[in-house]
Amino acid sequence: MLSLPRTARVNEVVARDGFQNERQFLPTAYKISLINRLAELGVRKIETTAFVSPKAVPQLADAEQVVRGINRLQGVVYSALVPNLKGAGRAIACGIDELNVVVSASTTHNQKNLGMRVEQSLEQIRAVVETAGTRTRVGVSIATAFGCPYEGEVPRDKVLGLAEHFRALSVNALTLADTTGMAVPDQVYGVCRKFAEVWPELDLTLHFHNTRGLGLANVLAGLAAGVTSFDSCLGGLGGCPFAPGATGNICTEDLVHMLEGMNIATGIGLRELISLAGELEQSVGHALPGQVARAGTRWDLHPKEE
Amino acid sequence: MLSLPRTARVNEVVARDGFQNERQFLPTAYKISLINRLAELGVRKIETTAFVSPKAVPQLADAEQVVRGINRLQGVVYSALVPNLKGAGRAIACGIDELNVVVSASTTHNQKNLGMRVEQSLEQIRAVVETAGTRTRVGVSIATAFGCPYEGEVPRDKVLGLAEHFRALSVNALTLADTTGMAVPDQVYGVCRKFAEVWPELDLTLHFHNTRGLGLANVLAGLAAGVTSFDSCLGGLGGCPFAPGATGNICTEDLVHMLEGMNIATGIGLRELISLAGELEQSVGHALPGQVARAGTRWDLHPKEE
Numbered sequence: 001m002l003s004l005p006r007t008a009r010v011n012e013v014v015a016r017d018g019f020q021n022e023r024q025f026l027p028t029a030y031k032i033s034l035i036n037r038l039a040e041l042g043v044r045k046i047e048t049t050a051f052v053s054p055k056a057v058p059q060l061a062d063a064e065q066v067v068r069g070i071n072r073l074q075g076v077v078y079s080a081l082v083p084n085l086k087g088a089g090r091a092i093a094c095g096i097d098e099l100n101v102v103v104s105a106s107t108t109h110n111q112k113n114l115g116m117r118v119e120q121s122l123e124q125i126r127a128v129v130e131t132a133g134t135r136t137r138v139g140v141s142i143a144t145a146f147g148c149p150y151e152g153e154v155p156r157d158k159v160l161g162l163a164e165h166f167r168a169l170s171v172n173a174l175t176l177a178d179t180t181g182m183a184v185p186d187q188v189y190g191v192c193r194k195f196a197e198v199w200p201e202l203d204l205t206l207h208f209h210n211t212r213g214l215g216l217a218n219v220l221a222g223l224a225a226g227v228t229s230f231d232s233c234l235g236g237l238g239g240c241p242f243a244p245g246a247t248g249n250i251c252t253e254d255l256v257h258m259l260e261g262m263n264i265a266t267g268i269g270l271r272e273l274i275s276l277a278g279e280l281e282q283s284v285g286h287a288l289p290g291q292v293a294r295a296g297t298r299w300d301l302h303p304k305e306e
Numbered sequence: 307m308l309s310l311p312r313t314a315r316v317n318e319v320v321a322r323d324g325f326q327n328e329r330q331f332l333p334t335a336y337k338i339s340l341i342n343r344l345a346e347l348g349v350r351k352i353e354t355t356a357f358v359s360p361k362a363v364p365q366l367a368d369a370e371q372v373v374r375g376i377n378r379l380q381g382v383v384y385s386a387l388v389p390n391l392k393g394a395g396r397a398i399a400c401g402i403d404e405l406n407v408v409v410s411a412s413t414t415h416n417q418k419n420l421g422m423r424v425e426q427s428l429e430q431i432r433a434v435v436e437t438a439g440t441r442t443r444v445g446v447s448i449a450t451a452f453g454c455p456y457e458g459e460v461p462r463d464k465v466l467g468l469a470e471h472f473r474a475l476s477v478n479a480l481t482l483a484d485t486t487g488m489a490v491p492d493q494v495y496g497v498c499r500k501f502a503e504v505w506p507e508l509d510l511t512l513h514f515h516n517t518r519g520l521g522l523a524n525v526l527a528g529l530a531a532g533v534t535s536f537d538s539c540l541g542g543l544g545g546c547p548f549a550p551g552a553t554g555n556i557c558t559e560d561l562v563h564m565l566e567g568m569n570i571a572t573g574i575g576l577r578e579l580i581s582l583a584g585e586l587e588q589s590v591g592h593a594l595p596g597q598v599a600r601a602g603t604r605w606d607l608h609p610k611e612e
Contacts, residue, residue: 002491002492002495002527002530004492108610147604149607149608150607150608150609150610151607151610152605152607181601181604182604184564184567184568184604185308185526185564185568186308186310186568186569187567187568189308210519210597211597211601212560212563212564212597212598212601212603212604213516213521213522213557213560213563213564213596213597213598214522214560214564214567215519216519216520216522216523217522217523217525217526217564219523220491220523220526220527221308221526224308224530251519254518254519254520257518257519258490258491258518258519258520258523261490261493261520262490262491262492262493263492290519291516291517291518291519292518292519295487295517295518297518298453298487298488298490298518299458301455301456301457301458302455302456303456304414304456304457
């Protein structure tokens with residue numbers, strides 16, 4: 001058999017990565033209720049929002065209200081994206097568990113996405129880590145870790161070099177993000193094995209987009225390399241600004257379905273998750289790319305007699 | 307690195323598995339032209355049609371015309387599905403290279419799909435092999451090899467038992483079909499490793515449906531187990547009667563994109579394939595689930611300056 005882990009953590013990003021790509025502003029009460037229900041059905045890490053400029057991302061203008069409004073379930077890590085020191089201050093003031101800061105492995109993408117040079121981002125992250133102190137965890141996401149839509153291939157050593165930098169800063173977690181769905185499985189396997197070798201104690205998360213249909217294949221490659229933490233988005237919500245018409249994040253219920261199908265325990269109730277995805281589809285008002293919610297699970301049998 | 311083969315064969319099933327699920331009858335001339343162009347751009351095995359009752363599958367009522375109308379490119383295997391001895395006779399009369407016969411691993415599915423008991427199917431297949439003689443190759447597809455939508459789990463030994471039966475009949479090829487998209491990667495890996503052990507010289511093909519988003523992850527598991535032949539359908543055409551709303555076969559251009567992305571040579575021109583998928587979408591008149599045709603390949607970069 002493929003050597004795969006027996007448990008995995010599925011981190012839900014719908015309230016940030018999903019909602020920030022919607023045209024409409026979703027009601028704050030719905031966001032709060034969704035986060036609460038995700039926690040109740042077993043999700044152990046939830047990205048709740050982003051503390052960004054409401055002008056830049058009006059969909060998440062209610063960041064404070066969301067974080068202050070949710071129930072904080074014991075054992076669940078509530079995180080928020082913060083693009084800079086100002087955002088970090090706002091998130092910490094709301095008592096967030098973990099700050100998620102971002103830097104791109106490729107210069108061009110960092111400039112386009114964050115409006116600054118990589119060195120400036122690293123300086124911001126250093127300042128955020130300092131501000132967070134020991135009260136708040138800091139996780140770093142390395143965007144375009146498996147390829148850049150402007151520069152193409154991203155050398156593995158560039159990603160490893162950045163990671164070493166964050167290790168020296170003692171960040172609590174690291175996410176390798178395939179921001180525009182360019183990763184292929186053997187590449188994922190190779191990068192993850194390398195990380196396991198050079199930084200074995202790292203809490204490593206993989207963040208895939210299903211832009212080119214490879215999301216779950218890349219998860220499988222990550223699992224085979226020993227990774228046990230994956231970001232995903234309810235219903236597969238979340239577009240990709242660089243690939244119009246393409247699907248966004250990998251879909252949480254499809255991911256949980258695959259994992260549970262391989263007897264990799266997630267602790268998440270799949271049926272309830274599928275219900276939530278159905279409600280989400282109603283709430284956003286358009287079809288979602290998730291497939292299990294549509295087709296049913298592999299355990300849903302048809303009656304033999306009609 | 308994951309240990310993966312360096313080449314793989316992609317078998318195109320759009321002209322049978324794809325078209326039989328369309329509401330409309332596609333013009334014979336288009337079918338012929340599509341098959342010819344698929345062969346020209348490097349596809350080495352093409353399922354051309356099915357020799358079934360035109361009442362049962364009116365979309366393929368032109369089976370004879372299609373097979374007699376195509377150019378037979380050297381080095382390409384042209385196959386056709388035949389449900390019984392009568393169909394085999396028709397296909398052989400047209401000079402087809404390979405007959406594709408089907409039996410389900412699960413009793414209930416065989417009865418629903420073929421209207422007979424498994425034993426009757428085996429008797430039909432024995433007669434087809436006899437009729438084919440040495441002129442025409444015979445490949446057997448074992449449907450519901452990874453799960454049955456009526457019976458649930460299909461024991462691996464049942465599949466292996468059927469395979470042993472066909473080995474004794476000296477069939478030329480065997481396909482394990484995940485008819486309704488129930489397979490999970492570790493299961494695929496386990497079954498394929500077992501086949502490699504007990505029947506190492508077998509020309510084994512995997513036929514996946516992407517019903518629950520696992521198609522390419524299952525291909526990856528097959529590759530890791532040493533399998534190098536996969537069925538797929540241009541544009542991801544092909545529904546599944548047992549999973550309304552779900553996508554059908556895995557998508558050829560998405561599969562070739564994944565394989566070439568991992569430097570597994572297919573010999574198939576990806577850009578031309580994507581063009582053909584675009585034309586197919588026009589021809590069938592509805593959106594296709596393939597993702598690479600929509601998002602572009604991982605090698606399509608954006609200009610750095612706008």
